[in-house]
Amino acid sequence: MFVAGYKIFNKALKRVQDDAQVRMRVGYPITGYGQESRNRAARQRIPNRIWHDEEGVEHVEVNFYIRGPHGAGKVFAEMFNDQADKQWKYTYLIVQIQAPSQAQLILESYLPSYNAAN
Template identity: 40%
Template sequence: MAQSILLRSLMLHRRTVLLPSNGGRLRCLAALHLSGRVGQQMRSGGGKALQESQGGDSNVSTDVRPIGEKIKENTKTASYTAIILAGLGVTGIMFYAIFRELFSKESSCNIYSKALARVVDDPRVQDAIGAPIKGFGETSRRGRRQHVAHSSFDRHGVPHMRMQFYVQGLRNKATVQLESRRDSNGKQQFRYLFVQLDHYPRTTIILEDNRAYDPKPASSALSPSSADSPFGSLALMSNNRDK
């Protein structure tokens, strides 16, 4: 009997050691739950801190390419930029030249248009070659009409331009010789404007002649080009239509 009582007490003691009470179980579960929440908070807090550190350090470069590749790309970009700037410069120069040629009062196109208007409106020219009258430049061997022949030069510091072109009416043709210069007011005026008829008797119609009003040079020496021919260097120009 005593042995059975002793054996029962030992078994109860072992069960008490192996299986804790309900209070002990609750305490163990609470400890495990608390440790899990603490670990989760630590993980989430660490991730947020990592994101903040990555977002705050925005000045750090993420480009990990080799230095040689970076230098090659920068050189290519600089070359493209230089080509674009050079193209823009050439385009600007072309537009400036076109604008000056078409709209400048001293351009050959403007002087030609002004002289042609004077020739077309002159009644003597209309009677001589017939109306309507049209003007054109040099003619090549193939019959193509090219640019108007002209030359620019300075005489006693004053810009001059000589020009030669042709007019054709209903009946005959004629050659126009002119010289334009800048006056004291900075405006272009004709020094002379002649129309020489190409048919017999090859009469010359003088539309304007202001050579008597030329400014006196400082020296008495005359220009060789003006002394040789009243038409200057244009007298040496050949009419390609006769070729």
């Protein structure tokens, strides 16, 4: 995974760890890992996809698992490098809690601003 992929994974994991809804459902501390496996290398490999859209904006998508003392889930995140302020911003950050009870939490959702002058 490229540096951007690890950066996005770390930002998404931190955001998930800091979220009160997630902490309430799975407990704390929350760990993040790549795949459900006994193989350490598989757990450390974070599935990701890096691409540029038609306007040349870099996007990074990561999917990973989380586990806390009371439950577990899966995280789906996409971020893009905003060319206006050179900051990484979420397109979406979704946590699917799988245990103890199923739930889907949308922590971030980006809606681009509409400029009527264009």
